[in-house]
Amino acid sequence: MAQKTVLIVYAHQSVGSFNEAACDVAVKELEKQGYRVIVSDLYAMNFKASTTQDDIIGDLKKPELFQYGEETMHAWQEERLSGDIVIEQQKVKEAELIIFQFPLYWFSVPAIMKGWMDRVLTQGFAFSLKKMYNNGIFKDKKAMLSFTTGATQTMFRPDGINGDINVTLWPLQNGTLHFCGFQVFAPQIFWAPAHCPPAVRTAMLDGWRARLQGLLEEKPLTFAPCELFDLSFEGGFMLSAKVKKKQESQPYGLTTGHHLGKPLPPDNQISAEASGVKN
DSSP, X not given: OOOOXXXXXEOOSOTTOHXXXXXXXXXXXXXXXXXXXXXXXXXXXXXXXXXXXXXXXXXXSOTTSOOHHHHHHHHHHTTOBOHHHHHHHHHHHHEEEEEEEXXXXXXXXXXXXXXXXXXXXXXXXXXXXXXXXXXXXXXXXXXXXXXXXXXXXXXXSXXXXXXXXXXXXXXXXXXXXXXXXXXXXXXXXXXXXXXXXXXHHHHHHHHHHHHHTTGGGSOOOOOOOGGGBOOXXXXXXXXXXXXXXXXTTOSSOSSSSXXXXXXXXXXXXXXXXXXXXXX
16 A cells, blocks of 8 residues: 655744654654655745746746736646646645644735645645535645644634634645645644743643544535535535525524625534534
């Protein structure tokens, strides 16, 4: 049996950071379990974040109006993407699981990691209008976010000053990872390690190590499947009338994003057990 591969896409500038420690824990624990672990250390690689014509080798299809998505799709089809993108796409192809390890910047990933997503997850390679969400290209792969915050957990509650963490995570987990088909594990959140004493930081890492021991057997987060929608331009890719009718009697919306004007299903984006989805 071929050795299974895990890719860690890692973004932190500093040696000795808590993020580096979390990354190291994952590498050692997963290797201990027999996995081949690849780390894309984006800052060490000086990975280019900007999406430019330099990502395409050869002539553009429509040089009069450069459209990055269209041009990189054609370049992927014709094997004309720049070498750094090709290398990362090969890592994605080989990986059963991708872990994104990073500090939360402005309620999202650092720019260098966003650039990795923009450049590596090209149309055709990672998604298409016919292959998205639960029918997506990477539907047999798993992915997750593992990140640190500068804020405490209470600050990211529905009544906290930063608002509901589930809302914060929806664009990344649904709009990027699940859109490409990934089964998304609940995030590993390290709450404000910079403001915690050493014993608490050690306990955080111990908890991450323990979780990794059974991570690949975890149930992924629940999202609204494509089958609930009219997947046509005529139908507007809208939730079917039948599903809307059925949801009228439910106390919560379908998901964090598909709330239907109802209260959000609690912890829909941080717990695999929480779901408002009713087929």
